[in-house]
Every structure is written in structure tokens, then in C-alpha cells.
Amino acid sequence: GQQVMQIPQYQHVQEGEDFTTYCNSSTTLSNIQWYKQRPGGHPVFLIQLVKSGEVKKQKRLTFQFGEAKKNSSLHITATQTTDVGTYFCAGPSNTGKLIFGQGTTLQVKP
Amino acid sequence: DTAVSQTPKYLVTQMGNDKSIKCEQNLGHDTMYWYKQDSKKFLKIMFSYNNKELIINETVPNRFSPKSPDKAHLNLHINSLELGDSAVYFCASSQGYARSYEQYFGPGTRLTVT
Numbered sequence: 001g002q003q004v005m006q007i008p009q010y011q012h013v014q015e016g017e018d019f020t021t022y023c024n025s026s027t028t029l030s031n032i033q034w035y036k037q038r039p040g041g042h043p044v045f046l047i048q049l050v051k052s053g054e055v056k057k058q059k060r061l062t063f064q065f066g067e068a069k070k071n072s073s074l075h076i077t078a079t080q081t082t083d084v085g086t087y088f089c090a091g092p093s094n095t096g097k098l099i100f101g102q103g104t105t106l107q108v109k110p
Numbered sequence: 111d112t113a114v115s116q117t118p119k120y121l122v123t124q125m126g127n128d129k130s131i132k133c134e135q136n137l138g139h140d141t142m143y144w145y146k147q148d149s150k151k152f153l154k155i156m157f158s159y160n161n162k163e164l165i166i167n168e169t170v171p172n173r174f175s176p177k178s179p180d181k182a183h184l185n186l187h188i189n190s191l192e193l194g195d196s197a198v199y200f201c202a203s204s205q206g207y208a209r210s211y212e213q214y215f216g217p218g219t220r221l222t223v224t
Contacts, residue, residue: 037151
């Protein structure tokens with residue numbers, strides 16, 4: 001079946017360092033969504049990418065959707081302790097349900 | 111006002127018991143979901159309802175039964191609880207049942223089966 005893979009599973013960085021998580025789908029996606037889950041919290045929608053090669057920025061966060069619409073990345077510049085959490089990518093299956101990646105858990109050392 | 115609310119937040123119970131989790135959304139959304147998040151944080155969809163009609167029913171034991179009395183509510187009843195049911199259960203909603211709608215998650219219900 002359709003799979004969405006994310007790497008790395010965990011990342012520990014020093015505050016101020018950059019961070020990137022990568023997402024790969026086994027099939028072409030119509031769009032990709034990113035969510036953030038703070039420790040003890042619930043997933044919160046961050047952004048959706050729809051177009052091939054699309055790049056969107058939210059302050060220090062940069063999201064990219066690959067040209068083939070099968071991969072995506074989230075890059076955080078100069079991490080802060082408020083960036084701590086698990087970042088999920090999610091892509092819709094051809095039946096409409098969202099398939100989530102395994103998530104990348106980011107820890108930031110002050 | 112909380113957009114998607116769930117009760118209870120924590121649920122500790124013994125094997126074999128039956129329990130229910132309730133979910134309500136005040137966003138006016140047509141579609142609601144139940145997800146299970148395991149200890150490794152893997153999020154897996156269980157059920158989805160669109161306008162009170164079941165549209166997604168994943169490979170979930172039939173001990174789990176969702177019920178949607180109206181499009182603002184989606185409850186989850188679990189019979190004969192097992193140790194492996196311990197997880198965090200999230201309710202979510204979206205504007206519609208289409209691939210491009212973002213989902214809004216509730217705060218989660220942490221179920222512990224002893």
C-alpha cells in the first residue's frame with residue numbers, strides 16, 4: 001500500500017543550529033501537509049504544499065515540495081527551544097485519507 | 111472556545127472493560143476522524159465520518175465502534191479492552207472529505223489498559 005516515510009526519526013540540535021526533516025512518498029501526491037506536535041500536545045496543521053517544486057516560508061521554517069511531487073522537506077533555520085516537538089508530513093491516499101509519516105522528533109539543547 | 115474537544119483526557123481501566131471517548135467540534139466541519147497514536151508516535155487513522163456517514167473504516171478490531179449522532183459529534187466505544195489498546199486517541203475534523211483539507215485535532219485521550 002501507499003507509504004509515507006520520514007527521516008530522521010530523531011534529531012538533537014544545539015539551539016541556533018539548523019534542522020531538516022525529509023519526507024518521501026511511495027506514490028505521487030496531489031498535495032502534502034505538515035503538522036507539528038508539541039510534547040504532550042496534539043498535531044497542529046502548519047502548511048500545505050500543492051504545486052510541483054513549491055517553496056513556502058513561515059518565519060524560520062522553509063517547506064519544499066519536490067518536482068516529482070513525491071518528496072518534501074521542512075527546514076528550520078537557527079532553531080529555538082520553542083521548536084521542540086514532533087514534525088509530521090502527511091499525504092492523501094487515492095481514497096482520500098491522510099497517510100502520516102512516522103514523524104521526526106526534534107530536541108533543542110539551550 | 112475549543113475547536114475540537116475530547117473527553118475524557120485520561121482514561122485508566124482494566125482489561126475486559128468497556129469504555130467510551132467523546133468528541134465534539136464547533137467548527138461547522140462536515141468530516142470527523144478517529145486516529146490512534148502509539149508509543150512511537152505513529153498516527154494511524156481508524157475511522158472517518160462525513161455528514162454522519164461512515165466513509166473510512168480501517169482494519170480495526172470490531173471491538174471498536176464509532177458513532178456519529180450528528181456531524182458535530184463523533185464518539186468511540188471500545189468493548190473488551192486489551193493491553194494493546196493502550197495509546198493516545200485523537201479526534202480530528204476537517205471542512206470536508208477531500209484531499210486538500212487541513213485537519214484540526216482534539217487534545218487527545220490517553221488510554222491506559224492495565
